[in-house]
Amino acid sequence: xxxxxxxxxxxxxxxxxxxxxxxxxxxxxxxxxxxxxxxxxxxxxxxxxxxxxxxxxxxxxxxxxxxxxxxxxxxxxxxxxxxxxxxxxxxxxxxxxxxxxxxxxxxxxxxxxxxxxxxxxxxxxxxxxxxxxxxxxxxxxxxxxxxxxxxxxxxxxxxxxxxxxxxxxxxxxxxxxxxxxxxxxxxxxxxxxxxxxxxxxxxxxxxxxxxxxxxxxxxxxxxxxxxxxxxxxxxxxxxxxxxxxxxxxxxxxxxxxxxxxxxxxxxxxxxxxxxxxxxxxxxxxxxxxxxxxxxxxxxxxxxxxxxxxxxxxxxxxxxxxxxxxxxxxxxxxxxxxxxxxxxxxxxxxxxxxxxxxxxxxxxxxxxxxxxxxxxxxxxxxxxxxxxxxxxxxxxxxxxxxxxxxxxxxxxxxxxxxxxxxxxxxxxxxxxxxxxxxxxxxxxxxxxxxxxxxxxxxxxxxxxxxxxxxxxxxx
Numbered sequence: 001x002x003x004x005x006x007x008x009x010x011x012x013x014x015x016x017x018x019x020x021x022x023x024x025x026x027x028x029x030x031x032x033x034x035x036x037x038x039x040x041x042x043x044x045x046x047x048x049x050x051x052x053x054x055x056x057x058x059x060x061x062x063x064x065x066x067x068x069x070x071x072x073x074x075x076x077x078x079x080x081x082x083x084x085x086x087x088x089x090x091x092x093x094x095x096x097x098x099x100x101x102x103x104x105x106x107x108x109x110x111x112x113x114x115x116x117x118x119x120x121x122x123x124x125x126x127x128x129x130x131x132x133x134x135x136x137x138x139x140x141x142x143x144x145x146x147x148x149x150x151x152x153x154x155x156x157x158x159x160x161x162x163x164x165x166x167x168x169x170x171x172x173x174x175x176x177x178x179x180x181x182x183x184x185x186x187x188x189x190x191x192x193x194x195x196x197x198x199x200x201x202x203x204x205x206x207x208x209x210x211x212x213x214x215x216x217x218x219x220x221x222x223x224x225x226x227x228x229x230x231x232x233x234x235x236x237x238x239x240x241x242x243x244x245x246x247x248x249x250x251x252x253x254x255x256x257x258x259x260x261x262x263x264x265x266x267x268x269x270x271x272x273x274x275x276x277x278x279x280x281x282x283x284x285x286x287x288x289x290x291x292x293x294x295x296x297x298x299x300x301x302x303x304x305x306x307x308x309x310x311x312x313x314x315x316x317x318x319x320x321x322x323x324x325x326x327x328x329x330x331x332x333x334x335x336x337x338x339x340x341x342x343x344x345x346x347x348x349x350x351x352x353x354x355x356x357x358x359x360x361x362x363x364x365x366x367x368x369x370x371x372x373x374x375x376x377x378x379x380x381x382x383x384x385x386x387x388x389x390x391x392x393x394x395x396x397x398x399x400x401x402x403x404x405x406x407x408x409x410x411x412x413x414x415x416x417x418x419x420x421x422x423x424x425x426x427x428x429x430x431x432x433x434x435x436x437x438x439x440x441x442x443x444x445x446x447x448x449x450x451x452x453x454x455x456x457x458x459x460x461x462x463x464x465x466x467x468x469x470x471x472x473x474x
Contacts, residue, residue, distance in 0.1 A: 074401050075327055086277020086364075089400060092393035094276040096363045103263050108278040110186055115285070120185070124178055131210065132173050134289065136162045138297035138454065143424040148440060154449035158440065159306070160457045161294055161322065164429065168203045170459035171318045172271055175286040176203035180211050183267035190214040190266040194255035196223050196248030196314075197385035197432065198230025199459050200271030205239035215239040218255040220247035223384050229463055248388055249376070252362060272315035273392035276363035280393050284320040291325025294454055302452060308333045310443070311456040312435040313406065314350065314385050316392030318458035327403065336395065337439045339381030340408035350379035352391040353399050353406045361389065366396045382411035382467065383431035385459075413438040415471050418461060430459030431467065 074089070086092045094104060114120040128134045141158045149155040163171040183191060191213050195201030201217040208215035217239045224231050224243065234241050244251045259268035270279040273287075291309075298306050309326060311319035313336040326332040341349035349355070356367035359374060369377040369389040379387045398404040409417075414431055417438035421429050429437060436455050447453070461468075 071401050071403050088394045088397035091365050091396040092277055092280060093365055095360045096276050104276055111278055111282055114182055127177050132167050135293045136165050138294060141425050147424060148444035156444050156447040156451035156453045159454045161454055163458045164460035168206055170199035171321060172200040172203035174289055175283050176207045178286040179269045180207035184211050188267035191269050192216050192255050192259045192266050193269045194218045194251040196387060198227040202230050202233050204269050205234045205237035209237045217241045218244050218251040220244050220251045222247045226384055227463055273317045273320050274315045274362060274390055283317050284324055287317050287321030288324045290321035295325050305329055305332055306454040307451045308453045310335045310436045312432050313338045315388045316395045318456050320394060322456045334404040336404055336406045337435045338408045339383055339386040339435055340410045341380040343410060344408055348380040350381045350386045351408045354408050364393050366393045367391050382414055383435060385432040407439055409435050409438040415468055418468050428461035429457050430461045431464040433458045
């Protein structure tokens with residue numbers, strides 16, 4: 001089946017086909033360069049804090065200095081380009097059959113309209129307030145803060161952005177309700193989605209119930225076993241949950257196949273910031289309310305911006321939701337935490353940005369976990385929602401230009417962080433969010449006293465209680 005490369009030159013490579021879905025390993029320069037821009041940037045100056053190598057991989061970098069840097073100019077250039085090309089540097093784009101181009105063009109056009117449609121925006125704002133329950137608190141975690149104080153009683157201040165308090169128990173509803181409204185506006189009657197941990201599935205099923213839309217959720221057999229409570233909730237909300245052999249990546253492939261067969265009546269509701277343009281941009285935009293609220297709440301609480309933002313990274317929706325508002329504030333550190341699984345050297349992990357290579361998968365170019373032949377390598381994490389072999393094109397770009405830092409934590413570290421927040425704050429974090437919380441163990445000792453750290457608590461952890469309990473037995 002022909003692929004549309006959207007004016008992107010690709011060298012020959014071995015293809016792995018999942019129906020109409022293409023996986024391709026791509027050997028391209030890793031550093032993105034601004035177009036028509038030959039100006040060079042002075043090297044980023046270090047802060048007074050020295051760099052410190054971390055055992056989980058990577059170097060802990062100091063905050064960047066804002067001087068209208070190359071990073072800033074690259075972000076400006078990509079902001080101008082992404083609306084027409086869907087590209088973040090070399091990442092993103094549309095690598096799909098020709099039959100999907102018209103459908104994606106219509107979706108992009110409708111998305112651009114609603115972003116400037118006052119009536120739609122007012123309706124969405126009301127739904128987010130009265131149905132979703134926004135705004136979510138920016139919660140000062142006093143006991144967690146005390147836990148990270150040194151022997152002199154000094155340390156950073158830890159705040160949690162409480163996305164776990166949203167209707168449905170996660171950040172996923174922010175995007176699901178917005179896209180369901182968009183689908184209904186386009187005259188679609190049926191919604192198709194894929195889910196891993198089940199949080200996107202629950203959010204989509206809830207949005208469809210509210211808006212009287214048919215809903216079909218594809219879910220991997222492995223994930224259904226681990227997240228049976230969310231399967232029950234989806235059924236109660238009226239969704240048809242379809243079994244797929246495998247996990248989230250397999251469910252995504254099957255959901256897209258189903259959508260491709262019913263383009264005129266169905267709508268594929270992406271819950272992650274991956275896939276062909278405009279999906280990554282849409283998901284990020286609908287999740288960006290997280291960062292917008294965080295900025296407003298920080299100003300109210302201490303009269304300034306956060307110093308450090310921390311979020312887990314699976315495919316990227318909750319990280320970008322928090323980060324996007326602060327991309328141009330180069331004095332705000334952006335830290336993404338990937339699932340190190342059993343260790344990044346074990347082969348059982350989901351550390352796409354740490355260990356992946358550039359390739360094409362599910363319709364877009366990004367970093368991927370793949371072998372030398374370009375075949376997708378299975379991902380692993382104790383946090384089911386992080387088990388995806390790809391990652392957001394935008395996060396791939398932010399990695400290359402150095403605007404965001406990415407690290408890993410192991411399954412055991414995530415389990416420990418889950419239990420720690422339960423005991424210290426009385427909050428059950430999702431195992432996905434527990435990866436971000438776990439990184440505080442390495443981050444906090446390196447930070448000056450009084451540093452304001454915001455961790456995105458992206459989901460509620462009731463669904464993971466059995467997993468944590470069983471893990472502790474062995």
